[in-house]
Each structure stands twice: as structure tokens, then as C-alpha cells.
Amino acid sequence: MKIEHIAIWVRNLEEVKSFYMKYFNMKCNEKYSNTKKNFSSYFLSFEGETSRIEIMSRPDITEAESKNAYTFGLTHLSISIGDKKKVDELTERLRRDGYKIVGEPRTTGDGYYESVVEDSEGNWIEITE
Numbered sequence: 001m002k003i004e005h006i007a008i009w010v011r012n013l014e015e016v017k018s019f020y021m022k023y024f025n026m027k028c029n030e031k032y033s034n035t036k037k038n039f040s041s042y043f044l045s046f047e048g049e050t051s052r053i054e055i056m057s058r059p060d061i062t063e064a065e066s067k068n069a070y071t072f073g074l075t076h077l078s079i080s081i082g083d084k085k086k087v088d089e090l091t092e093r094l095r096r097d098g099y100k101i102v103g104e105p106r107t108t109g110d111g112y113y114e115s116v117v118e119d120s121e122g123n124w125i126e127i128t129e
Helices: 013-024 084-096
Strands: 005-009 032-034 039-045 052-057 077-080 101-107 113-118 124-128
Touching: 013 039, 013 052, 013 084, 084 101, 084 113, 084 124
Parallel strands: 005 052, 077 124
Antiparallel strands: 032 039, 039 052, 101 113, 113 124
16 A cells, blocks of 8 residues: 555645745646636656645635644645755755745654755645655
């Protein structure tokens, strides 16, 4: 078994697609649109990997009362980028580009070297070695 994909509702499909392609070098399929349901989506993936992220948009999706960390449900998405130096470099690049760093680079109690950043819509991304 494996995770095939994880789906995220987003407000700005093009902006979120650009974020993941720019900072995480993800590839993207052609945009899917269903005019009957007023729905659009993209699938993003890493070169050579089969698990994907689906970003979806529809104008009637509503905002959750609370987001991230301390609510039930999906809390963050973790992306491994190879080593500690890359974690530090990407964290600083995202900071310079104006993204919120939620957790500074550190080694966690369970042994991960990670930082946590908000994507262009406030979803938490854990960047690990």
C-alpha cells in the first residue's frame, strides 16, 4: 500500500501551484476543470515519485474556524529535501521571499531536522532533511 495523493482546497489555484513548483521543484499536470461543478484542480508530484498532492478550487468552499497545529485533522505536510544545509537554505529563501516561518530549523525530540513554513495560503509545510 501507499499514499496515492493528498488533496488541499485552495483559494488561488495558480498561486499555490507556483509556490510548490518554485520552492519544491514539483512537476504539474494539465489543469483539470469541471464547469458543471465549477471545480478545478492540479496534481503536483516530485520527479520519479508516484505520491502526489492535489490542489483543488471551487468558489463555494468555506474557511475553517481554526487552521493548523491544534485542531483535529490534517496538521501539516512534510517534504524531505535531502540534508540539513538544504533545510536551512530553503527556510532562509522562503523567509526572504516573505513567507512566514512557523518553526525555525532544529532537531526535534524524535530526531528530525526540520523547519516549518506556511505556504502561500497558510498551510503548514514541514521541511525535513
